[in-house]
Amino acid sequence: MTLVELADAADVTARTVRYYIQQGLLPPPVGGGATASYTDAHLRQLKAIKAFQLQHLPLSEIRSRLGQEPPAEPGPAAAAPSSALDYLDRVLGHKPSGGMPLAASIAPNAGSPLLVRSPPAPPYGASPPTSGGRSTWDRHQLVADVELHVRRPLPRDVQRKLDKLLDYARQLFEEAP
Template sequence: MTLRLSSLTVCFVSTTKAQSEWKLAELAAAVGVSPRTVRYYVQRGLLPAPPFRGPDTVYGEEHLVRLKAIRVLQARFLPLDAIQAELARLSPEALRGLAEAELPTALLPPPVPPEPVLPPAVSIPGPSGGQAAAKGYQRWELAPGLELHLSNSADEKTRALAERMRALIEQAEGR
């Protein structure tokens, strides 16, 4: 497309060529991680270091594929050491196949229940013992060593969030 304004000509060139090199921020955004995470993965050996060219340093297709594969393996709850071993074991074709796998639905936000129903909870009085109803808390033990405290004065949005958290824990534990 060409646009002519008096003596100024502006040309817009559209390229449909697939991108094969990314700056750090572009690569991180393409995969949904922070640039700091990418640098950390390079430091840990999960990603190969790119050829350093100062501010012109770019990451290639291999980095993108490995980052996507790391995300899939993290979704399967593998620790970084196990992910590193798995990446070293896989062939380039298997790595690409893993990177193209869909992320599990566990990473998608859960549906919000129509009416959050909170089970009976223990009421914990606030610091001014006489105003327990206004300043008290409800407490749930979600798992051994993990508790959820919800203020009695919390709004409906916060209560719905608490219910979603409880549902996720129950789903993960198979209750």
């Protein structure tokens, strides 16, 4: 399917899909340029991201959770209509505030793409894509010839520690030898 078809099916914008690929939340499309195509695995991944967002998780946490346990290979468990949602229940390790499992709270309807078996997505993890993908990095210059590079986005607690580290490093380099 095309980028527009994927975005429509997942109820997101094409820009959102591109952003998720850039942030490492989605694998790059199959092929490139005008021949780029997206699979049902991309759609399932987008639905998983949206379900995590319902839990109010930041994108950095979603990326790390998706990277901890890649989606299961097709088989008996993956053929079940709510297998992607069951996966989310396992990863989250708890039930939403309504008390029912996540899969039950957003179960697919009969026409849902989750009912269609598709090939697995190419493997990828929480690390940045190595080829064809992009990452967003911030460059912090401490002094001439000394820089600190940070991949974005960061969880809030890590951002606070980074701010302290940058303050300390700048003070350290400002001290006279």
